[in-house]
Amino acid sequence: MAFAKNISAIDQGIKNELAQKGIVIATLNDLYNWGRRSSLWPMQFGLACCAIEMIATACARYDIARFGAELFRPSPRQADFMIISGTVTKKMAPLLVRLYNQMPEPKYVLTMGACAISGGPFIDGYNVLRGIDRYIPVDVHLPGCPPRPEALLYGLIQLQKKIDSQEIEKCEWYQKGLKRVYPVPEYGPHGLIPKYNPEVWRPRQEELRKQRYGQPILTGKKTKAPHLDVVTTAPSS
Amino acid sequence: MDEKTVTVQDTNPMDTETLEVNFGPQHPSTHGVFRMNIVLDGETIVSVKPVMGYLHRNHEQIAENLTYAAVMPYTDRLDYFNSMANNFGYALAVEKLARIEVPERAQYIRVIMAELTRLVNHVSVIGFLLNDLGAFFTPVLYAFREREKILDIFEAISGSRMMCNYFRFGGVKRDVSDADLEQIRKIVQKFPAFLDEFEALLTKNEILCMRCQNVGVLPPDLAVNASITGPVLRASGVNYDIRKVDRYSIYERFSFRIPLGDKGDVYDRYYVRILEMRESVKILEQALKGIRPGEFIHPKSTSFLKLPRNFKPPVGEAYGRVESPKGELGYYLVSDGTPQPWRYHVRSPSLINLTVLEDLCVGHKVADAIIILGSIDIILGELDR
Ligand code: SF4
Numbered sequence: 001m002a003f004a005k006n007i008s009a010i011d012q013g014i015k016n017e018l019a020q021k022g023i024v025i026a027t028l029n030d031l032y033n034w035g036r037r038s039s040l041w042p043m044q045f046g047l048a049c050c051a052i053e054m055i056a057t058a059c060a061r062y063d064i065a066r067f068g069a070e071l072f073r074p075s076p077r078q079a080d081f082m083i084i085s086g087t088v089t090k091k092m093a094p095l096l097v098r099l100y101n102q103m104p105e106p107k108y109v110l111t112m113g114a115c116a117i118s119g120g121p122f123i124d125g126y127n128v129l130r131g132i133d134r135y136i137p138v139d140v141h142l143p144g145c146p147p148r149p150e151a152l153l154y155g156l157i158q159l160q161k162k163i164d165s166q167e168i169e170k171c172e173w174y175q176k177g178l179k180r181v182y183p184v185p186e187y188g189p190h191g192l193i194p195k196y197n198p199e200v201w202r203p204r205q206e207e208l209r210k211q212r213y214g215q216p217i218l219t220g221k222k223t224k225a226p227h228l229d230v231v232t233t234a235p236s237s
Numbered sequence: 238m239d240e241k242t243v244t245v246q247d248t249n250p251m252d253t254e255t256l257e258v259n260f261g262p263q264h265p266s267t268h269g270v271f272r273m274n275i276v277l278d279g280e281t282i283v284s285v286k287p288v289m290g291y292l293h294r295n296h297e298q299i300a301e302n303l304t305y306a307a308v309m310p311y312t313d314r315l316d317y318f319n320s321m322a323n324n325f326g327y328a329l330a331v332e333k334l335a336r337i338e339v340p341e342r343a344q345y346i347r348v349i350m351a352e353l354t355r356l357v358n359h360v361s362v363i364g365f366l367l368n369d370l371g372a373f374f375t376p377v378l379y380a381f382r383e384r385e386k387i388l389d390i391f392e393a394i395s396g397s398r399m400m401c402n403y404f405r406f407g408g409v410k411r412d413v414s415d416a417d418l419e420q421i422r423k424i425v426q427k428f429p430a431f432l433d434e435f436e437a438l439l440t441k442n443e444i445l446c447m448r449c450q451n452v453g454v455l456p457p458d459l460a461v462n463a464s465i466t467g468p469v470l471r472a473s474g475v476n477y478d479i480r481k482v483d484r485y486s487i488y489e490r491f492s493f494r495i496p497l498g499d500k501g502d503v504y505d506r507y508y509v510r511i512l513e514m515r516e517s518v519k520i521l522e523q524a525l526k527g528i529r530p531g532e533f534i535h536p537k538s539t540s541f542l543k544l545p546r547n548f549k550p551p552v553g554e555a556y557g558r559v560e561s562p563k564g565e566l567g568y569y570l571v572s573d574g575t576p577q578p579w580r581y582h583v584r585s586p587s588l589i590n591l592t593v594l595e596d597l598c599v600g601h602k603v604a605d606a607i608i609i610l611g612s613i614d615i616i617l618g619e620l621d622r
Contacts, residue, residue, distance in 0.1 A: 044265050048292055048618055049317035051269070052399065058374075059381035074265045092262065092270055092291045099263060121311065124302070125295030146399055226552045226573035 032168050036080075036106070037068075037160040043079035043099070044072035048086025050113035050146040057149040067156050076100075081108035081139075081159065083152075087115035087122055088129045090192050094184050100136045101181045105173035108162075110140045110155055117141050126191075134196035136182055255283055258603070262291045266369045266607045269617030273594075273606070280602045285595045289588075289621055296622040300581045305331055306406070306545035308581070312568075313400040315583065316619040318361060319354035321391070322561040324404035329485060330557030330568035331406045335550035337538055342531035343408035344487045349421065349524050350391075350403065351559070352517045356428065357387050358562035359468075359510040360435075362614045366507060367439065369611040370448055376439065383431055386424055393417050405542055408534025418525065425521045432514060440508065449504035453597040453609035456501060463593050467564025467586050469613055472509045473501035479560035491523045506612040546576045563587055563614055587620040 015025055026034075046054060057064045064070050073079045076099045088096060100109065111132060114120030119130040132138065139162060142155040172178050182200070185192040196203070261272035270291035276283040296315065300308040312327045313320035325347055332339065339347075364380030388398045394413050395401040403410050439445055455465070457473045470477055478495045480488040496512035498505030541548035550572045558567040564586025571580040590613050597613075598606045 045263055046269055048269070048294075049314055049399065052317055055377070056381060056385070059385075060378050061382070061385050072265075074263075076263075087292060087294050089291060089293055091293065095262060095291075121314065122294045122299065124299055126298065127293050127295055148398065224573075226571060226579055228552070228554055228571070 029168050033164050033166065037163040039071075040067075040069040040108075040156070040159070040163075041071045041073050041078060041080045042069055043076055043082045043103070044074045045082065045099070046085055047088065047092065048113075048115065050085035050115070053146045053149055054083055054085045054112065054152065057152045062149040062153065064153065064156070067153065067160070069156055076102040077104065079103055080106070081110060083110050083112055084116040084132050084138075085112040087113075087120065088132045089127050090129050090187075091127065093129045093132065093135060093192060094186065096132060097135045097182055097184045101184070105178070105180065106166075106171065107180070108139045108159055109136060110142065110159060111138050112142045112144075112147055112152060112155070114143060114145045117143065120145055129192070131201075134201045135185060136197075137200045253278060260606075262288075266611070268365065268611070268615055271610075271615065271617055271620070273610075275598075275603065275606060277603055282598050282601055282603060282606055285598045285606065287591060287594060292617045292621040294618070294622065297581050297583065301578055304545040304576045305548055305550070305578065306542060308578075309404065310400065310402045313402055314618055315585065315622065316561065316563065316566070316587070316616045317399060318616060319358045319562050320399060320401045321350040321354040321403060322358075322559060322566065324401065325351050325486075326557055326559040326561065326566045327568050328404040328406055328557075329559060330555050330570050331550070333557050334553060334555035334570050334572055335406065335548075337407040338535055339407055339486075340532040340535055341487075342412075342529060343533050343535075345524050345528040346409050346413055346533065347404065347486055348488065348491075349413075349521060349528070350401075350409075352521050352524070353387050353390065353421070355517045355562045356514055357384050359514050360384060362562075362611075363435070363439075363507060363510055366503075366608065366611040367445075369607045370445065376435075379431075379435060379438075383428070390417060390420055390424070393420070405534055405538065406548075407538030408532070410534075412533040418528070421521070422525055425518055425525065428518050429515065432511065436511060440511070445507075446504065448605075448608065449507060449612075450502055451500070452503045452601060452605050453612065454500060454502045455593060455597060459593065459596060460501070463589070465564070465590050465593060467560070467562070467590065467614075468509045468513060469506055469564065469590050471495060472498035472505040474499050479558055479565055483558060485557075485559060490527070491520045493517075493520050503608055503612040506614075549574055549576055558584070561586060563616070563619070564590055583619075583622060585619040585622060587615040587617075591615055591620065 018025055056062060058070060058072065082100060082103065084096065100107070111117050115122060116132050119128050122128045123130055140155045140159050142151055144151055168174070172180070182197055185194060256277045258275045258277055259272070260275055261267040262270040272288040272291065274286040274288060296311060300311055309324060309327060312323040315323050360380045360383050364377035367376040368374065391401050392398050394411060394417055395403040455469065455473045457475050460470050460473045460475060466477070474497050476495055476497055479485070481495060493516045496509050496516065498509050552572055552574045554569070554571045556567055556569045558565055565584065566586055567584035569580070569582040569584065570578050573579040594610065594613065597609045601609070
């Protein structure tokens with residue numbers, strides 16, 4: 001990820017010189033971002049297998065508290081960012097969008113695991129959403145199945161870097177008329193309606209999956225059941 | 238006096254209203270994305286209706302379009318706390334179908350891994366149960382400390398912490414080195430001390446006893462009729478353990494006891510799990526003594542593992558089952574002689590154990606519903622599949 005550097009108007013040399021005398025100069029941006037990034041409150045919300053690694057990250061060995069993000073809030077109203085940890089099914093996706101809409105600004109999203117990014121190993125499933133970024137904007141994608149706890153910490157550091165690069169005058173959530181409320185998809189007869197939100201996601205023109213992995217796996221070719229009574233059944237034990 | 242009679246008439250019990258509470262799918266105590274519709278009368282539960290399917294990942298449909306070997310990593314993701322036990326059941330089913338032999342050393346490695354998973358699962362489940370009881374996160378920290386040690390071993394031998402994908406038809410993927418065995422021995426030696434520490438904090442704790450005893454009693458006849466298996470069944474006093482009944486793999490070589498509860502309440506379910514861990518430690522000790530150098534995979538099966546499309550089991554059906562930490566985990570396979578299974582079904586203990594949830598909850602307070610759910614020990618990946 002490329003970030004704009006947090007450009008400080010103060011010369012680094014003067015800053016260092018003053019720091020030796022015990023005077024700390026900071027811009028408002030620095031102070032503001034330092035406060036925000038050092039106490040990120042994630043939303044306590046596990047979807048699937050990756051949630052277990054999220055809990056492991058919160059436990060003693062990896063200790064997410066070192067990064068100020070240990071206070072898992074069960075309510076979206078109190079959370080700063082959402083860790084989407086696991087497979088998003090089509091039944092779950094509308095609820096996730098609604099939870100995202102309920103979070104107060106500024107809000108961030110971190111997808112954890114291949115499933116949340118693109119459907120992962122379950123991409124062929126009829127009930128699996130191929131990536132939550134079809135409905136809500138995502139700040140950090142964490143690949144892995146499941147990502148190791150270290151990877152989650154790395155993702156958190158990346159998110160902190162992103163927060164550091166934002167400026168108070170330009171940030172969206174102080175602008176007038178900002179409405180970061182995304183439409184909640186509805187259950188339709190063949191999956192969700194709409195299929196994606198064109199504001200945040202557009203389908204790719206080239207078929208990456210076919211290019212990289214060849215033909216997709218065979219589906220639904222079998223029509224005749226085997227005759228089990230013809231064959232002697234397998235011996236017990 | 239007149240006024241008093243009027244007020245008595247006003248508080249007629251017929252006038253109360255029931256309240257419907259939606260619980261989940263986003264709730265810290267539902268162990269994932271499980272949803273319950275609870276009808277309350279005051280604080281007493283009148284009815285509970287589970288709503289499932291929020292994690293339906295089409296496991297069976299995807300597996301029917303894959304080769305037999307390619308299904309193995311998907312079984313890891315069924316019950317993500319104990320991937321090794323899931324692998325075990327699937328490997329047994331395919332071995333039955335294709336009549337593959339498993340060498341001695343592989344059997345021992347399998348048993349060791351299955352029992353280590355049982356330790357991981359039970360210790361975490363007890364941690365989460367106490368989380369639900371209000372002991373927020375402290376028991377989980379102890380539990381996950383032990384879990385990490387065992388996961389280190391899984392990582393060393395299989396390459397992944399959680400999703401091990403370690404079993405193969407006719408053996409296991411890699412041999413276990415002596416250094417790893419030594420590491421396992423060390424953990425097994427120290428585990429009883431950890432259990433003592435855990436129990437000193439919990440077992441006789443008055444709050445735990447008050448909250449758990451006589452809550453969610455499951456009578457043995459109901460348990461048998463609802464085909465409950467695993468620690469939930471044994472806590473009700475029914476002696477049924479597939480390791481003893483079916484004697485799959487090499488479990489008949491080990492001497493271990495089946496802990497039974499006598500009441501079937503939440504406390505018994507908690508305590509049966511603790512005792513089961515102690516028995517698992519015994520099995521592990523015996524297995525670590527008995528393991529000998531040898532082949533870790535049958536030489537015949539290495540050929541079709543390289544070319545999974547050439548692995549075509551004969552037409553037929555097979556059902557392989559193991560005592561997973563949650564109960565009877567069964568895999569039913571029908572082969573039509575092609576590289577892909579014709580039908581693949583998972584009998585998941587989480588789903589079937591959950592069927593008694595309403596019987597356990599009705600009549601208790603709403604706070605008890607959460608610990609009853611915690612004591613049944615569901616995993617959504619396996620429940621919805
Ligand atoms: S990415 Fe892998 S571990 Fe994570 S939820 Fe998906 S299947 Fe589970």
